[in-house]
Amino acid sequence: MAADRLKTYREKRDFTKTAEPSGAASRGGSGRRYLIQKHSATRLHFDFRLELHGVLLSWAVTRGPSYDPHDKRLAVRTEDHPLEYGDFEGTIPKGEYGGGTVMLWDEGTWEPDGDAEAGLAKGDFKFILHGERLKGKWVLVRMRQRPGERSKRENLLLIKERDQYAED
Template identity: 65%
Template sequence: MALETYRKKRDFSVTPEPQGRKAPRTGNSFVIQKHDATRLHYDFRLEMDGVLKSWAVTKGPSLIPGEKRLAVHVEDHPLEYGGFEGTIPKGEYGGGTVILWDRGTWTTIGDAHRGYAKGHLDFELHGEKLGGRWHLVRMAGKPREKRENWLLIKGDDDAARTEGDPDILDERPESVATGRKIEDVAGEAPGWSSKTGRIGKHRGRTRAAPPEEQPATVGVPEPSKIKGAKKAALPDCVEPTLATVVSSAPSG
């Protein structure tokens, strides 16, 4: 899969995801990104041939040997995506929240290209959370299936766990890059990106607040409309009315 597929699915003027480019074929990094989109899943990525070969692991990796986890093979991602953490806007491909759940290096057991082509990759992970031997096995395809379904399986070694042991997904939910949990990143809507930093909230048009109600004023009638009014000149002086001292309050 080429990066053209990755780019065609994204509007980079909207999403903070890196556009990226194909890099020299020298690295052996791996990353796992916890991705809360339509459904919560874990994106498992192995660096190979200058890109990140990618699988969406629906239930996340299991440390119990023989426990098979469905891994849907998706488009190649650029190496820069291995450092991405943030919020993909709703309406965009993969819209949702992403954290960098694990990272490190991987070493192949046998020929990686031959194993990938045959649909059976054996490798070891050297990550901050995951380690030991792992297998990626391609399932037999069904007619008209658009994507390849693989299985991610833990090998039986010292890094494995048994039934009843804590689930690594529950035990270590935090990002290895920032220490945050996925709900912490989601709470910073519309997003935060390790590429651009905190993304400011979009401020659309705001409705003007309704004006405060003013008390009704009593209009002053025209003098000509007052019953019994007579037209006359104003006096030159009006005698002031003086108060008169009395011994009791007036009635009424």
């Protein structure tokens, strides 16, 4: 199943030119790994990743996460990545998809706050992070499209929920 989920990931990359993992060597994960990679590509952003179903679900977050519940960070859904990508740091060559420097910014584990599958499908996905930098309750909320607007991308908002870690 994970191999099928990585089809888009593999189609976008030339593994003879990039050191990114192909995902060919499937390794078992903890099932709940969480990480953020700071990605200095065309535009600086943070790749937010949660392990689920043998892959890393991925979102590109502009300006990085915020502990302030009033801040809503755009999180654009990207293709699923192989579990091995969680250990990747380095430079993707210029001209290749995602060209630029990737470095680990935070890591830890996560747990769903409710039914993860239902939350993802509904566009109201709540979870708890146990990272070195990020902790506590968070939510990814799907943005509504404007009438008549068609988007190829799934846009969500990453929002810190109020808890003992929130900074108002």
